[in-house]
Each structure stands twice: as structure tokens, then as C-alpha cells.
Amino acid sequence: MVYSGLSKGFSARRLEMLTARMQADIDAGRIPGAAMLIAHRGCVAYEQALGWQDAAAGIPLALDSIFRIYSMTKPIVSVAVMMLAEEGKLLISDPISRYLPELRNLQVGVERLDATGRPALALEPTRQAITLQDLLRHTSGFTYGIFGESLVKAAYREARVGSPKATSxxxxxxxxxxxxxxxxxxxxxxSHSTDVLGVILERISGKPLDEFLDERILKPLGMHETGFWVEPQRQHRMAQAFSIDPVSGAEVKLPQLAQRPAFLSGGGGMVSTLRDYLRFAQMLQNEGELDGVRLLARKTMRFMTSDHLAHLPAATAGASYLPGPGYGFGLGFAVRTDSGCAIAPGSLGDYTWSGLAGTYFWIDPEEDLLAIFMMQAPEQRNHYRQLFRNLVYAALE
Structure with a gap:
């Protein structure tokens, strides 16, 4: 990747508007800081680190600041799964019980009113097996114990599903x-679907998830700042959130990840830097290859970034469908299926995902563009994902 400073096809004045808009919100105390990168036609057109890495300590944000990327871990794990599929070590049509027999006899919780008129869970047998494809596209039936309320989510919380203190x-x-x-x-x-994929990777490879990803993806791509924890000698580079979100008033607690966690969450456990994640995103944009290292075949990447929900129209109908209007979902990414409908500009076939603390990326093959946004402000993530995308496309000529 060439660090050109400005690629033909972008307005320098409008990129300055992007900087000014983000800096204004930082100066107003809405977010601590933001690191942003736009790559276009093989060149970095824009790269900025604004504001504070740690506002309380007065440490400025830097291009090598380390961010908790949460669910931007999911595309990395999804790529790893498809690498094993290319090697014939799994089929995405396989039932997950082939690798995790503990999950062979799952039932579906259905809320019904009991004799007293109160909601209660009735259990029904599954009509078909959960497959690896279901895990990759989030149609497994699993959920999280957060993001809304239901009796099933309450059961997840009671069982402490996904506890960082648990082993795989x-x-x-x-x-x-x-x-x-x-x-x-x-x-x-x-859901925890990608966490399940992480355990399946461990079972198939016989290695812990961190070791497997380091060997197969991170080291080959030169992603030396990406992992599941931050050693003491690098802790001073960790980006921090405000302790109280200034807009919502909510308390914000983010893990410091100062030691290797017991549970290596394939769905949300990793940290990375702006330029490290650029290496991964550029490999995706190049359809599986970077600097002579090929992780996936071109056709596999196109398969992953195609909509896998098109024949399941009811799958996208719920209020909790996070990709939102105009997007389907592939194998690890939301995929744009409509020129309109979405809440922000883009192109048919662009694909994207984000992280809980405020990280976000997308790749637009039609425009030969990728963009990465990193901050640590969980309460403001939805606003800044949309704002950043609007401003990037506004600067594209």
C-alpha cells in the first residue's frame, strides 16, 4: 500500500472538511478521539489521528494507538473458517454437532403465556440442524444475552454464556x-455464532484460537499489533473511552486486556491498530491476497461477500436486523444489495462490519475504496459510522 497523502479522485478541500468536522466534535467533548483512514486505488488517500488516546491522562491519539475492535474480530475468524473450507477440512453445510457434539440436542425457546398469564418459555425441537453456514451468516438461532430483552436472553445471562472467565x-x-x-x-x-466458529477452529486445528490466527492470518499479513490482549510494554498505547459518555450519561467500562483471557472470543475479543487492520482489509479488497501472500481464492472471497440471505426474506424482517435496509449478509460481512434504502451512501456490493466500542470499516469494490474508522466511544458508535461514511463519499470526486 502506497502512502501517497492524496489519491486522485478525492477532493482535498472536502477531506479537510472531514478532519474539521471530527475535530469539532472532539473539541466539544463528544468523543475522546478518532483515527481514520481512506485507501483508494491502491493508495492511502487520507490518514488522521485526532484528539485523545487517553483524555484523562492528556495523551494524544496516535496512528499506532491500540483499539478494542470487538466485532471486527468476526471477519478475521470468518476468513479463517473459509481457509479451512478451501483445504477440505470442513464444509460450510456441515452440522456444527460434527465438531461440537455438546450442541447436538439443542431446542428452541418459544415464549407463551402460562396459566397465570405470565410469559414462560416452552421448548420445541429444532426442525433442521445448525450448519457452519448458519454460524457465518448469523442464522443459527443463537443470540447474545444483551441487545434487547427476552426470556432466552435472560437464560443466557443466568448461564453466563460468553463469560471472559470461561474456557472454550x-x-x-x-x-x-x-x-x-x-x-x-x-x-x-x-449472536455468539462467531464465538462458536472460534471454538470449531480450535477443535479442528488442535490449537488455541490465538495461536491458530497468528500462524495462519496475522503473521502472514504482517499484523503484528493485532491479538487478544495487550502486553504490559504496549499498554501505554491503549486507546481509552470517557468513563462517562458525555451525550448519554452512561457509564463506560472497557476491558484493559492486560493478560491473556481465559476465553478467546472469536466474535469480539481482539485488539488492533489502524494500519494493522488496513493490512487485513486490503487483503479482502484484493480478493484474498496481499503482497504475494494469498489467504483465500478469488472465488471464495466473492462467495463470502455475496448475500446469503436472499432466499430467506423473513430473516431480515425483524427489528433486530443490524445491517439495516439495503443490506443483506454474507459470510462474515453485511453486503449492500440496493443502491437506495440504506441510510448512507455506498455502492452495490460494498461490504462492511463494525465493533461495539466504535470501530468500523467497509470496502467498496466498485469505487476501489476502503475506509476504516476507529474510536472508543460505544454509546456514539451508530452516529459516527453514518457520519464518517457520509463524509468519505462526499469527498469522492
Whole structure:
């Protein structure tokens, strides 16, 4: 990747507007800081680190600041799964019980009123097996214990599904104790699905998830700042959130990840830097290859970035469908399926995902463009994802 400073096709004046707009919000105390990068036609057109890495300590944000990327871990794990598919070590049509027999007899929780008129969970058998494809596209029936309320989500919280203190085997055993939220293959629901994929990678490879990803993806791509924890000698580069969000008033607690966690969350456990994640995103944009290192075949990348929900129209109908209007979902990414409908500009076929603390990226093959936004302000993530995308496309000539 060439660091050109400005690519033909972008307005220098409008990129300055992007900087000014973000700096104004930082100066107003709405967010601590933001690191932003736009790459276009093989060149970095824009790269800025604005504001504070740690506002309380007065440490400025830098281009090598380390961010908790949360669910931007999911595309990395999804790529790893498809690498094993290319090697014939799995099929995405395989039932997950082939690798995790503990999850062979899951049932679906259906809320009904009991004799007293109160909601209660009834259990129904699954009509079809959960497959690896269901995990990759979030149609497994699993959920999270957060993002809304239901009796199934309450059961997840009670069972402590996804506890950072659990091992991978303990995570699977906890998941086996709770019902599914939906019938497999019917409904898109954001969930622990990619955490399950992480455990499957461990079972197939015989290696811990961090070791497997380091060997197969991170080291080959030169992503030396990406992992599941931050050693003491690098802790001073961790980006921090405000302790109280200045807009919502909510308390913000982010993990410091100062030591290797017991549970390596394939769905949301990693940290990275702006330029490290650029290496991964550029590999995706190049359809599986970067600097002579090929992780995936061109056709596999196109398969992953195609909509896998098109024949499941009911899957996108719920209020909890996070990709939103104009987007389907592929194998690890939301995929744009409509020129209109979405809340921000883009192109047919652009693909994207984001992280809980405020990180976000997308790739637009039609425009030969990728963009990455990193901050640590969970309460403001939705606003700045949309704002950043609007301003990037506004600067494109």
C-alpha cells in the first residue's frame, strides 16, 4: 500500500472538511478521539489521528494507538473458517454437532403465556440442524444475552454464556444449557455464532484460537499489533473511552486486556491498530491476497461477500436486523444489495462490519475504496459510522 497523502479522485478541500468536522466534535467533548483512514486505488488517500488516546491522562491519539475492535474480530475468524473450507477440512453445510457434539440436542425457546398469564418459555425441537453456514451468516438461532430483552436472553445471562472467565469448553457447555432464540436457518440474529466458529477452529486445528490466527492470518499479513490482549510494554498505547459518555450519561467500562483471557472470543475479543487492520482489509479488497501472500481464492472471497440471505426474506424482517435496509449478509460481512434504502451512501456490493466500542470499516469494490474508522466511544458508535461514511463519499470526486 502506497502512502501517497492524496489519491486522485478525492477532493482535498472536502477531506479537510472531514478532519474539521471530527475535530469539532472532539473539541466539544463528544468523543475522546478518532483515527481514520481512506485507501483508494491502491493508495492511502487520507490518514488522521485526532484528539485523545487517553483524555484523562492528556495523551494524544496516535496512528499506532491500540483499539478494542470487538466485532471486527468476526471477519478475521470468518476468513479463517473459509481457509479451512478451501483445504477440505470442513464444509460450510456441515452440522456444527460434527465438531461440537455438546450442541447436538439443542431446542428452541418459544415464549407463551402460562396459566397465570405470565410469559414462560416452552421448548420445541429444532426442525433442521445448525450448519457452519448458519454460524457465518448469523442464522443459527443463537443470540447474545444483551441487545434487547427476552426470556432466552435472560437464560443466557443466568448461564453466563460468553463469560471472559470461561474456557472454550466451558463456553460450549454453557451454550448447551440454554435454548435457541429461533429455528435454525430462519432468522438473522446477532449472536455468539462467531464465538462458536472460534471454538470449531480450535477443535479442528488442535490449537488455541490465538495461536491458530497468528500462524495462519496475522503473521502472514504482517499484523503484528493485532491479538487478544495487550502486553504490559504496549499498554501505554491503549486507546481509552470517557468513563462517562458525555451525550448519554452512561457509564463506560472497557476491558484493559492486560493478560491473556481465559476465553478467546472469536466474535469480539481482539485488539488492533489502524494500519494493522488496513493490512487485513486490503487483503479482502484484493480478493484474498496481499503482497504475494494469498489467504483465500478469488472465488471464495466473492462467495463470502455475496448475500446469503436472499432466499430467506423473513430473516431480515425483524427489528433486530443490524445491517439495516439495503443490506443483506454474507459470510462474515453485511453486503449492500440496493443502491437506495440504506441510510448512507455506498455502492452495490460494498461490504462492511463494525465493533461495539466504535470501530468500523467497509470496502467498496466498485469505487476501489476502503475506509476504516476507529474510536472508543460505544454509546456514539451508530452516529459516527453514518457520519464518517457520509463524509468519505462526499469527498469522492
Amino acid at each position: 469448553d466451558e463456553f460450549v457447555r454453557a451454550l448447551a444449557q440454554v435454548p435457541l432464540a429461533y429455528q435454525p436457518g430462519t432468522t438473522w440474529e446477532y
